[in-house]
Amino acid sequence: MGRPPTTVLLPTTTWTTACQEVADQLGPDDELLVVCDDESDRVADRDGLPAGVEVVVAGVPDGCSGKANAIDVGMERARHDRIVWTDDDFHHPDDWLATLNADYETHGPVSEVPFFVGQDPLSILLEPGYAFGGTFSVWAGDVIWGGAVIFERSDLDVDAFRKELRQTISDDGLLGEYIDVTTLRRARRVEMGGSVRETLERHVRFMKLVRYHDPPAAVVNIVLLLVLTAFSIRFPLGTGAVLTAMHGAIYLAFGQRRWTALLAYPSVLAMVPLMAYAYARRTFVWGGRRYRWHSKFDVEIVD
Incomplete structure (x- = not known):
């Protein structure tokens, strides 16, 4: 018996390599909805x-x-009950869609994890911190990553979800409040940054996402980071060795062999001022728009 037909939602404004990769994997009854903003977008x-x-x-x-x-409109237009969300900024191997569908049959809703690879000096410095917070913690906490998640409509209250989705910033942050997933220890490399400004904007968005979707976790993160920073300053050699070994193990556990694991110690030291900067910032830029995120369901588009 074949698997159910699947709708893949891929928000983008241009036809990227990822679009073609996913299109090549569609079964005869599957569909890929490439969701853009405007008729003027190149993909339109x-x-x-x-x-x-x-x-x-x-x-x-x-x-x-x-x-x-884009996700809201895609959910409305999707013809099938089984739905996959993905992004246009990472490589989708030939068996990506088939593997996700097989994982759903075994576990129910599942998500993969991102591994963020820096493209500018600041994002390279922050790679180890993101390996811990954006890869290891996402996997350990069964957190959803919107770049690779599969579920069915019956797994959540779609109408309630879409209503709230139209009032917030984070699609996957909100989805995690509606369904439980099994997050797989399978990482996809996602390039981040390109300039220091882009890296700062991404960092602000990530910090605000945790703040509004999981306030207790935000408080725990602040406390742990302050304690870890104090130890790092008081016992630099010992703490540096432990941090480097720990992040090296995380890299290997997710199949990543990159020299940036050696930056674990300075990455931790950079996190406190960057966290303070993120919480102090009132706006951030994402996808060419500037947002002011007043609270989880109070979003203002500034320009």
Whole structure:
């Protein structure tokens, strides 16, 4: 017996390599909805789309992020009950969609994890911190990553979810409040940054996501980071050795062999001022729009 047909939602404004990779994996009854913002986006008038692929124009967001708006419209247009969310900024191997579907049959809703790879001096410095907070902690806590998650409509209250989605920033942060997933120890490399400014904007968004979707975790993170920083300053050699060994083990556990694990100690020292900066900032830029995130369901698009 074959698997159920699947709808893949991929928000993007351009036809990227990832779009083609996912399109090549579609079964005869699957569909890929490439969701863009506006008719002026380059992907909107692309000719010669592969079979099973449709471009959906979501329109300008109002009171939510562009990503949340795209996912909401995609959920409305999806023909199938089984749904996959993904992003356009990482490699999707040939068996990616088939493997996710097989994982669902075994575990129910599942998510993969990102491994963020720096593209500028600041993001390279922060790689070890993101390996811990954005990869290891996401896996250990069964947290959803919107870049690779599969579920079915029956796994959540779709109407209630979509109503709240249209009022917030984080699509996967909100989804995690509606369904429980098994997060797999399978990492996808995601390039981050490109400039120091881009890295700072991403960091602000990540910090605010935790603040609004999991306030207790935000408090725990602050306390632990302050304690760890104090130890790092008081006992630099011992703490540096432990941090380097721990992050090296995390890298290897997720199949990553990168020299940046050696930056674990300075990465930790950089996190306190960066966390203070993130909480002090009133706005951040994501996908070309500037947002002011007043509270979880109070989002202002500044420009």
